[in-house]
Amino acid sequence: MLNSLLNPYYLQIGMFVLINAILGISIYLTLATGQLSLGNAGFMSIGAYSSALLTIKLGLPVYLAIPTGGMASVLIALIIGFPALRLNGLYLAIATLGFGEVVRVIFLNLKITNGALGISGIPSLNVLTGNVLSALGLGDGFGGLSLQQISNCAVLLILFVILVLLLFFTRRLGFSRVGRAFAAIKADETAAQAMGINTTYFKILAFILGAFIAGVAGGLSAHLTFYIGPKDFDYHRTVEIFIFAVFGGSNLVWGPILGALLLTLLPEFLRAASDYRMMIYGAILVAMMAFRPLGLISEETVRFWRTKLGRRSSK
Amino acid sequence: MKLFSEGHFLKGVAVIALSGMLLSVAGCGKTSSPTATAPVANQxxxxxxxxxxxxxxxxxxxxxxxxxxxxxxxxxxxxxxxxxxxxxxxxxxxxxxxxxxxxxxxxxxxxxxxxxxxxxxxxxxxxxxxxxxxxxxxxxxxxxxxxxxxxxxxxxxxPESVAIPSAVKKAVDKYKLKTVALMYSNNNDFAVSGYKTFEKAVKDSGLQIVATETFADKDTDFSAQLTKIASLKPDAVMVSSLYQEAALVLKKARELGIKVPFVGGNGFNSPQLMKIAGTAAEGALVASPWFPAKDDxxxxxxxxxxxxxxxxxxxxxxxxxxxxxxxxxxxxxxxxxxxxxxxxxxxxxxxxxxxxxxxxxxxxxxxxxxxxxxxxxxxxxxxxxxx
CATH class of the missing domain: 3.40.50.2300 (Response regulator)
Structure with a gap:
């Protein structure tokens, strides 16, 4: 039973779910200040390429390369953040979408990124943890599980820990002065400014945090999929990340995470429908927008279940 | 406004983790039957x-x-x-x-x-x-x-590394080529890889490359690149791209009076090439493992x-x-x-x-x-x- 549950297929999907959930958090952070930034795929690609190149060309260990990739995204976010965040709403969305395309075209034309051919043979997290585990004497597996399963589980656990840490951080942030400032800016930017909140500072901060998390997620995904090419980070990717937030609900951090979970699992569940798979997927998205335009989880939902569950437990 | 107190944080994590697990278990139920090994008799x-x-x-x-x-x-x-x-x-x-x-x-x-x-x-x-x-x-x-x-x-x-050199070699032998111009789509992995093979094959045959021009997938205007190539008068033009761009390149080239043979990568290997380029496709060469009219x-x-x-x-x-x-x-x-x-x-x-x-x-x-x-x-x- 355990053995079939820990099938590498499920574990792999689990990894994609967690990566997408991390991306969901990254877009949630910018949305928390009411900024519609669609540069996440761009930041993701900067993280992915930096991390892949650092490990391949310079031999940097993966656990250093991934955060460095995140920092590279932060650097770029700082440079483009100041001019971009003078814009609002749709204008910002278009500017950041453009930024993502610019990054993609740059990677497409650079020699070091191997242009359209992309980078293959990226050191894989699975293999690396596998090596560590076999050095620990688990080379032949453990308790009926193969080495591959154990190392996949280990990677899954690492990703889960990263996600939980990010979640914890985001939740703490929400209750801090910074989080209150974010919420104030989201509610009304002019009013927030009148109350003495340095809106530029907080908007840039949210932008940079989002960029860092997207960069880290990009690095993680590069080291999980062996290969990256410019095509992996086009605007489809951005839209996909954005849909996590729209589908799950963007007011609470649980929304994008739930969105990422469901929308990553859905195409796999629908594999049985073969030809109709993407049609059903699309239909579900449309139905969702028609019946729950604010996303699956909103403050209302939480309040509703809280009172309902609260009443039941008091009986 | 405190919607999720700290105590609920862990609960939230647990709920999401649990629902994920439940979903994958649900998917698991279907699996057990097909994994059984096939009997030897009817394999x-x-x-x-x-x-x-x-x-x-x-x-x-x-x-x-x-x-x-x-x-x-x-x-x-x-x-x-x-x-x-x-x-x-x-x-x-x-x-x-x-x-x-x-x-x-x-x-x-x-x-x-x-x-x-x-x-x-x-x-x-x-x-x-x-x-x-x-x-x-x-x-x-x-x-x-x-x-x-x-x-x-x-x-x-x-692989193109076999197909392209054989097309180049045949063209060199037949048309006694000395100078060539190269063109490729630089945002398509397949076309870039084909271009690299072309470059190597051309150099190996001792030809001189007079120009290397690039374009991008979905481009429709190639006049700048082709005008330059026309002025250099190469003996042949080698193009690495998908058929859409290849056909338009051919069309424009013939319009500009470039009458030399065109050698293509695998992108040329489609009936769509003739459909789009019409008579402009005449004289185009491509090496293919597959030829439906082969006498076999x-x-x-x-x-x-x-x-x-x-x-x-x-x-x-x-x-x-x-x-x-x-x-x-x-x-x-x-x-x-x-x-x-x-x-x-x-x-x-x-x-x-x-x-x-x-x-x-x-x-x-x-x-x-x-x-x-x-x-x-x-x-x-x-x-x-x-x-």
Whole structure:
């Protein structure tokens, strides 16, 4: 039973779910200040390429390369953040979408990124943890599980820990002065400014945090999929990340995470429908927008279940 | 406004984790039956297919599927080891291809995999499948370095590194070329890889490159590049791109009075080229492993049957997929097992003197195909053999 549950297929999907959930958090952070930034795929690609190149060309260990990739995204976010965040709403969305395309075209034309051919043979997290585990004497597996399963589980656990840490951080942030400032800016930017909140500072901060998390997620995904090419980070990717937030609900951090979970699992569940798979997927998205335009989880939902569950437990 | 107190944080994490687990368990219930090993008496080999079945490149995936389906029907009518094909769609996306491969390898327990369609997908899928010890064979993955992934990775797609030099060599011999101009689409991995091969082949033949011009996929205006090339008067122009751009390049070039031969990469190898470029396509050269009008009994039979079934002439993707399944099946017969992946790999690696519709076929030590390309010339709106 355990053995079939820990099938590498499920574990792999689990990894994609967690990566997408991390991306969901990254877009949630910018949305928390009411900024519609669609540069996440761009930041993701900067993280992915930096991390892949650092490990391949310079031999940097993966656990250093991934955060460095995140920092590279932060650097770029700082440079483009100041001019971009003078814009609002749709204008910002278009500017950041453009930024993502610019990054993609740059990677497409650079020699070091191997242009359209992309980078293959990226050191894989699975293999690396596998090596560590076999050095620990688990080379032949453990308790009926193969080495591959154990190392996949280990990677899954690492990703889960990263996600939980990010979640914890985001939740703490929400209750801090910074989080209150974010919420104030989201509610009304002019009013927030009148109350003495340095809106530029907080908007840039949210932008940079989002960029860092997207960069880290990009690095993680590069080291999980062996290969990256410019095509992996086009605007489809951005839209996909954005849909996590729209589908799950963007007011609470649980929304994008739930969105990422469901929308990553859905195409796999629908594999049985073969030809109709993407049609059903699309239909579900449309139905969702028609019946729950604010996303699956909103403050209302939480309040509703809280009172309902609260009443039941008091009986 | 405190919607989730700190105590609820962990609860939230737990709920999400639990629902994830429940969902995957639910998916798990269906799995147990197909993993059972096939009985020896009536052997059935499960072969997975990862293909680009929906999205922008679905035409390729569809042709591959038709070629495979036809080969399967013919093989199952006569062979002892019956073949069961399990199709998974990759949508041309890397992550989808990875999920598909993992499903086929771990859940469906296939003995081998045919696909995926794109080289980029193979770079992502190859290491996983290779690591799991499952033979995988690409039918359309032409990029350099595919089989370097590992010893379980095969391809029967004629790599451009074989096709392009043979086209260049034939053109040089026939037209006594001295100077050439190169053109390629720089945002397409396939075209860039083809360009690199062109460059090498041209240099190896001792030709002088007078100009290298680039464009991008979906470009429609090539006048700047071609005006420059026209002024340099090369003996031939080599183009590496997909057929859409190639056809428009040809059209514009003829308009500008460039009458020299054009040598193309695999992108030229499509009837669409003549459809779009019309008479401008005359004189274009391309090396192809597949030539439907070839004077060969095998080819004729295949084209007839394909026409009867799908009402069109099979293209290169269909032909290579058709051969791929025959090669797989020959290897399965030789290994004598419908489930042993290692045996299948070894007998695949030993395939030689295989006669398919794309010609005589063998794998070299690097598991790349050893086969001959036919150089085709567009003449009167048709591909004809260039001799």
């Amino acid at each position: 059935e080999a499960k072969i997975g297919v990862i293909s680009f079945l929906s999205g922008g490149g679905a035409a390729y995936g569809e042709a591959i599927k038709q070629g495979l389906d036809m080969a399967k029907e013919e093989l199952n009518a006569k062979n002892k080891i019956k073949i069961n094909l399990l199709y998974e769609d990759s949508r041309g996306e890397k992550t989808d291809a990875i999920n598909a491969a993992n499903k086929l390898v771990n859940k469906d327990s296939v003995v081998g995999i045919i696909g995926p369609t794109l080289s980029g997908e193979m770079f992502a899928v190859g290491p996983i499948v290779n690591g799991a010890g499952v033979p995988i064979m690409g039918t359309s993955t032409t990029a350099e370095g595919i089989t370097d992934i590992g010893e379980f990775v095969f391809r029967n797609a004629l 009994a095998n080819v004729k039979k295949f084209v007839e049957a394909y026409k009867a079934k799908y009402n069109k002439v099979p293209d290169q993707f269909a032909a290579q997929a058709y051969d791929a399944l025959y090669i797989m099946s020959a290897a399965l017969d030789k290994s004598g097992s419908a489930t042993d992946r290692k045996k299948l790999r070894d007998s695949l690696a030993g395939i030689k003197d295989f006669q398919g519709v794309t010609g005589k076929f063998a794998f070299d030590a690097q598991r790349n195909p050893v086969m001959e390309a036919t150089v085709l010339l567009v003449k009167d709106g048709q591909f004809t053999e260039f001799k």
